[in-house]
Amino acid sequence: MFVRSHFLLAAGIVAAASALAPQPLAAQEVVKIGLIVPMTGGQASTGKQIDNAVKLYMQQHGDTVAGKKIEVILKDDATLPDNTKRLAQELIVNDKVSIIAGMGVTPSALAVAPLATQAKVPEIVMAAGTSIITERSPYIVRTSFTLAQSSTIIADWAVKNGIKKVATLTSDYAPGNDALNFFKEHFIAGGGEIVEEVKTPLANPDFAPFLQRMKDAKPDAMFVFVPAGQGGNFMKQYAERGLDKAGIKVIGPGDVTDDDLLKDMGDAVLGTVTAHIYSAAHPSAANKEFVAAYKKAYGQRPGFMAVGGYDGINLVYEALKKTGGKADGDSLIAAMKGMKWESPRGPISIDPETRDIVQDVYIRKVEKVDGELYNVEFAKFDAVKDSGKTKK
Amino acid sequence: MTIVAQGLLASMTSILTILFDGVAYGMLLFVLACGLAVTLGLMNFVNLAHGAFAMAGGYICAVLVNQHGWPFFAALPLAFVGSSLIGAALERLLYRHLYTRSHLDQVLFSIGLVFMSVAAVDYIMGSSRVFIQLPSVLEGQLDVFGVGVGRYRLMIIVICGLLTALLQLVLARTRFGSRLRAAVDDPRAASGLGINVPQVFAFTFAFGCGLAGLGGALSAEILGLDPYFPLKFMIYFLIVVTVGGSSSITGPFLASLLLGIGDVTGKYYVPKMGPFVIYTIMIVILIWRPNGLFGRTAAR
Numbered sequence: 098m099f100v101r102s103h104f105l106l107a108a109g110i111v112a113a114a115s116a117l118a119p120q121p122l123a124a125q126e127v128v129k130i131g132l133i134v135p136m137t138g139g140q141a142s143t144g145k146q147i148d149n150a151v152k153l154y155m156q157q158h159g160d161t162v163a164g165k166k167i168e169v170i171l172k173d174d175a176t177l178p179d180n181t182k183r184l185a186q187e188l189i190v191n192d193k194v195s196i197i198a199g200m201g202v203t204p205s206a207l208a209v210a211p212l213a214t215q216a217k218v219p220e221i222v223m224a225a226g227t228s229i230i231t232e233r234s235p236y237i238v239r240t241s242f243t244l245a246q247s248s249t250i251i252a253d254w255a256v257k258n259g260i261k262k263v264a265t266l267t268s269d270y271a272p273g274n275d276a277l278n279f280f281k282e283h284f285i286a287g288g289g290e291i292v293e294e295v296k297t298p299l300a301n302p303d304f305a306p307f308l309q310r311m312k313d314a315k316p317d318a319m320f321v322f323v324p325a326g327q328g329g330n331f332m333k334q335y336a337e338r339g340l341d342k343a344g345i346k347v348i349g350p351g352d353v354t355d356d357d358l359l360k361d362m363g364d365a366v367l368g369t370v371t372a373h374i375y376s377a378a379h380p381s382a383a384n385k386e387f388v389a390a391y392k393k394a395y396g397q398r399p400g401f402m403a404v405g406g407y408d409g410i411n412l413v414y415e416a417l418k419k420t421g422g423k424a425d426g427d428s429l430i431a432a433m434k435g436m437k438w439e440s441p442r443g444p445i446s447i448d449p450e451t452r453d454i455v456q457d458v459y460i461r462k463v464e465k466v467d468g469e470l471y472n473v474e475f476a477k478f479d480a481v482k483d484s485g486k487t488k489k
Numbered sequence: 490m491t492i493v494a495q496g497l498l499a500s501m502t503s504i505l506t507i508l509f510d511g512v513a514y515g516m517l518l519f520v521l522a523c524g525l526a527v528t529l530g531l532m533n534f535v536n537l538a539h540g541a542f543a544m545a546g547g548y549i550c551a552v553l554v555n556q557h558g559w560p561f562f563a564a565l566p567l568a569f570v571g572s573s574l575i576g577a578a579l580e581r582l583l584y585r586h587l588y589t590r591s592h593l594d595q596v597l598f599s600i601g602l603v604f605m606s607v608a609a610v611d612y613i614m615g616s617s618r619v620f621i622q623l624p625s626v627l628e629g630q631l632d633v634f635g636v637g638v639g640r641y642r643l644m645i646i647v648i649c650g651l652l653t654a655l656l657q658l659v660l661a662r663t664r665f666g667s668r669l670r671a672a673v674d675d676p677r678a679a680s681g682l683g684i685n686v687p688q689v690f691a692f693t694f695a696f697g698c699g700l701a702g703l704g705g706a707l708s709a710e711i712l713g714l715d716p717y718f719p720l721k722f723m724i725y726f727l728i729v730v731t732v733g734g735s736s737s738i739t740g741p742f743l744a745s746l747l748l749g750i751g752d753v754t755g756k757y758y759v760p761k762m763g764p765f766v767i768y769t770i771m772i773v774i775l776i777w778r779p780n781g782l783f784g785r786t787a788a789r
Contacts, residue, residue: 139717141616298764303711305510306756312637313503329620330713337639339630361620 128165128424130413131188133181133209134199134224136173140324142357143201144173147223147406149395154410157390162414163422169410170194174205181205182212189216195424196221198409203227203271210234217426219433223409224402227271228485231453236426238433238452240412240445241405242374244272244322245485247350248279250458250478251372255318255348256287263348264293264316266307268323273299275485276322276350284320292316299324304334311345312338318346321353328353329362336365346370351472354463356400359470366470369463374456375401375442376472387441401442408440412447446480453483505636507757508750513642515749516649517711519742521704521722522729523656524697526741529730532673532690534584535592538599539701539726540719541606546572546702547714548610551619561624565706572702577695584694585687603719610716618715621706645707652700656738669693728771734781744782 132151134144148171160167170192174180181200188194189212197213198221200206206225210233213220222230222239231237255263263284267273273296281291293314295307311319319340323331331353335341347353347366351373354366377388377398387407391399399407416432417424434449445456458481461472525539546568553564583602587595627644630637660666671679672686680686705718712722725748733744748767755766774782 137611137616139616139715295760303514303753305514305711306507306753307760309503309506309510310757310760327618327713329618333620333710337629337641339637 126165126422127168128196128417128422129188129192129194130167130169130196130198130410131172131185131192131194132169132199133172133174133184133188133197133205135176135201136171138175140176140201142400143224143402144199146357146400146403147199147201147409149391150399150403150406151410153391153394154407154414156394158414163417163420165417165422165424167414174201176202176205178202178204178208182208185209185212189218194218195426196413196429198413199223199406200225203230206230206237207233210237213237213426219426219429221409221412223405225272227275228483231451231483232486235452236430238412238430238447239454240409240447242401242454242456243483243485244275244350245279245483246456246458246481247372247374248276248322249283249484250460250481251320251348251350251370252280252283252289253287253478254370254372254460254476255320256284256289260289260317260346260348262290262292262316263318263320264295264311264314264345265291265320266295266297266304266311266323267321268299268327269296270299272324273322277320279485280320297323304331305338308334308338308340312340312343315343316345318348321347321349323353328355329358332362332366332369336363341365341368351376351401351461354461354472355402356398356472357402359463359472360398362470364470366463367465370460371463371472372458372460372478373401373472374458375404376459376461376474378461378466378471378473379442379459380474381439381441381443383439384441399441404440404442408438408442408445411438411440412436444480448482451483451486453486455480455482457481502635502637506638507754509636509638509646510642511750511753512746513639513645513749514711514753515746516646516653517704517708518725518729518749519745520649520652520700521708522726522745523738523741524699524701525726526730526733526738527693527697530734530741532588532693534588535595536584536599537596537723538602538606538719539697540722541603542572542576542698543701543705543708543722544606544610544714544716544718545575545705546699547621547705547709547718548614548619549702550706551621551709551714554621555619561621561627564621565703568706569699569703572705573695573699575702576698577691580691580694585691588690603723606719607716614716616716618713619709621709621714623710641710645711648707652703653738653742660738665689665692725767728767730781732771732774732781734778734783737783740781740783 134147135141136144172184174184185197196219197209200222201224203225206222209220213236214234220237224241226242226244228243228245231239265277267277295310297307347369349371351371354369354371356377412433415436416429419432420428433447437446443457445454448455458478459474460476461474463470464473521543528534528536549571550564550568553559553567554561587598627641630639668684668689672684672689676686729741729745733741751770752767
């Protein structure tokens with residue numbers, strides 16, 4: 098009985114499927130996207146968020162666009178730029194991908210840049226945030242953010258809001274130095290004073306001595322950039338040392354209060370003011386829908402890395418629609434330049450000059466919303482370009 | 490006058506705070522590394538996988554506290570017991586076959602074990618950093634005459650201080666301690682006298698692993714706990730043992746304190762040089778005393 102009913106069911110499905118499908122799959126052209134992100138190692142949360150977001154987008158929008166079937170090939174580079182380069186080469190040569198996407202950290206994005214130029218394959222940067230990246234190849238487009246965007250904005254905000262003396266604590270690598278330099282430039286130009294400057298090693302086990310130095314410098318606020326994963330540890334030690342009670346506020350680019358970790362950081366983080374491009378609490382309809390879908394699919398809230406991935410895949414879809422399915426590098430890049438759309442983070446566009454992202458930057462304060470910690474936006478700077486390049 | 494005095498007082502209190510943090514960090518290093526001092530120094534076995542046992546302890550504690558709602562202080566002994574059981578099992582199954590092999594074999598074997606443990610924990614627990622939920626008693630700082638004393642670090646100093654005293658007592662005063670010392674000094678003569686040398690070693694190994702597990706659980710708050718823990722801190726453990734020498738536990742203890750205080754004060758006073766201070770101390774000491782502070786030159 099069971100066997101037969103199953104057989105009938107299966108036969109029915111096959112018949113229905115063949116009746117519904119307008120053309121057989123083999124005749125349809127496939128556009129392959131190589132997604133290289135760290136899925137293991139210290140930056141794994143970045144890769145997982147991007148992967149989740151891309152999968153979510155494809156569930157929502159289907160895997161066919163402009164008559165092409167989209168196929169994403171996921172590769173894990175474990176944050177090692179050598180791996181990223183090797184994987185990108187394999188994807189371009191063997192798998193014949195039309196687009197390389199992902200890039201968890203700056204060195205990975207830079208390692209792939211020469212390949213993108215040679216093979217004329219667009220490289221969509223969904224996470225890495227150093228300004229120079231898009232200058233390294235005419236085929237690089239970014240959908241994440243640059244540290245200059247958030248660091249200059251928080252500096253301008255601090256000067257206007259009575260913060261005169263600032264001590265800085267930044268991780269000693271390219272994005273950390275970008276954050277520090279852009280902040281310093283704007284803060285000092287606005288009349289602020291840097292009373293203490295500390296760079297912490299990237300693989301830093303213990304913040305205690307650095308935090309004690311911050312405390313003794315007695316600044317109005319401390320400017321902090323640590324890579325997304327270290328924010329939790331930093332905030333715990335900040336509270337343990339009583340810097341919150343000493344009246345020293347934390348300000349910085351939003352990496353330190355990443356939505357991914359914010360929930361578990363404890364109440365010491367309340368009142369932290371950051372400038373960033375995305376908050377899961379962004380009050381737009383598009384974002385509410387995005388957050389709800391992401392939570393439903395993965396049981397946690399999306400962070401800014403997820404949004405970078407979501408917008409990146411959206412950019413690919415929209416560009417393919419515009420080119421009518423033409424997937425060569427030059428057509429795609431031409432289509433992507435100047436493209437504007439409504440992202441969960443707010444209105445964004447791709448600067449036709451630099452191929453970098455132009456977006457609103459928000460000033461947010463950590464508050465409790467329905468018993469959970471969120472970055473609540475309270476001020477907005479419209480359509481911020483990456484100032485790291487505009488000076489040149 | 491008063492301003493100068495105040496300034497002096499302020500710098501005094503911050504010196505004391507830094508010293509306190511350094512001692513806490515050093516104590517933590519000692520509990521993490523003293524098991525390695527025993528296996529490397531006393532049993533002459535190069536066990537680079539020592540950090541894996543520390544990580545095991547940390548994750549046992551994290552799972553018990555965060556997922557099963559155990560109180561932190563009840564989970565700590567379990568971290569010790571769990572790691573020492575894992576240690577004992579691995580000693581019987583794997584390590585014991587390598588006691589007589591060359592150091593290169595031991596290094597290759599134990600580093601392989603490290604990579605397996607990293608991959609296993611990454612697979613089971615995920616790669617993001619784990620925090621252990623602490624009771625509120627342990628959060629924040631106490632103010633002792635203006636000197637900021639972190640409650641958690643104070644607890645570390647108390648626990649580790651007691652442990653050290655206990656270890657020294659066991660090694661110097663008990664029958665087991667004298668058996669261990671005999672087995673280390675001359676295994677053949679010791680077994681001739683009826684001491685069950687393999688058993689003594691197995692027990693010691695397991696105990697060392699247990700201590701590492703306890704250290705791992707305690708360090709989650711300060712050093713951070715993720716699957717790469719054994720690789721990240723392997724260097725620190727080795728520094729403690731090489732600088733301290735391996736003839737007793739006093740050497741590694743003093744070395745841990747020295748490195749802890751050196752590291753913290755270095756990062757405080759010369760933050761640009763921060764990460765190098767610990768290595769500079771090591772190089773200077775090893776040039777001065779190549780066998781470590783308390784090394785035995787004649788024995789090997």
